[in-house]
Every structure is written in C-alpha cells, then in structure tokens.
Amino acid sequence: MQYWLFKTEPGCYSWEDLAAAPGQTTSWDGVRNYQARNFMKAMKTGDQGFFYHSGAVPAIVGIVEVCREAYPDHTAQDPENQHFDPKASPEKPIWEMVDVRLVRALPAPLLRKNLLQWPELAGMELLKRGSRLSVQPVSAEHFNAICRRAGIL
DNA sequence: GCCAACGTTGGC
C-alpha cells in the first residue's frame, strides 16, 4: 500500500467537481510529465492519496483512492484536447492515467502555509521550493502525520 | 503580476 498526492488547479478540476462526478470517480487524465506518469504506473488499486488544490489557496482538501490502475490516456490523441500530444498514437499512447474515487473530505482544508510549519513534514516533496510534480509519492509517515493533524486518524 | 524553478526543445 502506497500513498500519493494528486495536485490540481481547482479552476481546471476541483474537489467539488469530483464530489459531483458520477460515482464520485474521475480519470486522472492530462498528465504530460514523465515522472508523474511513472508514478501513476506504479499505483495499485486501493492506494490512497491526498487531493491538493494549487492556486490562490493552496491546500490539501481531501483523500482519494486509486480504483483503476494505469491505462492509456486517450485524451493525448484528441487534437481538440488541451493536452493533445501529436506524438501519441493508438500503438504508442505514451501517456497514461488512473481512476480515483473520493474517499472523504478533510474536516477542514490543510493550508500549505500551515503545512510548511510542521516539523514532521520536513523534506516532503510537495513543500519543496520549486516543486512542480503534479503526481507524487507521499511517505506513510507523512501521510499519517497529516491525517493525525487533520483529526481523522 | 512577478518571478524562481523546472522540463522540454532544438541548434550545434
């Protein structure tokens, strides 16, 4: 069982969007970064992850669970799609996605500015200056520490 | 709006 973090710009896709989605499930498409893709390929059904909003109020807002392991991201082959990649093809899709399902919202969002002050989160990828990885692993220690502070452990 | 950090592209 591994832990992850899924970053999204809420103007693009938000926690509210996920909550309103059929089955409260969505495919995590549009990722066009090799490192992030490789993390998705490593995900197993049942893995949990934080749902993180970047933007005006950067914060962890909820927990999701991987409910379908990596499969080709067809949006890369759609010229109309914002994340179209001309190098992708049915034979070589290049990009992959997973499906995630809403598990629970945090009682209150955990703001980045607060996370930065917790000694137990020292070294966390998300909090590193300049970190841009949109899908990233989270250690069990960090995951539990955050859940504890959120009051859900 | 600014800008630092990062990943990608393309010339050589």
Add this chain to the structure above:
DNA sequence: GCCAACGTTGGC
C-alpha cells in the same frame, strides 16, 4: 551530448 532559449507551473 551539451546547453541556451523557451514555455509552464505555481507560490507569493
């Protein structure tokens, strides 16, 4: 294979 230029991300 190097690296400068560029576009993007994302915190502030």
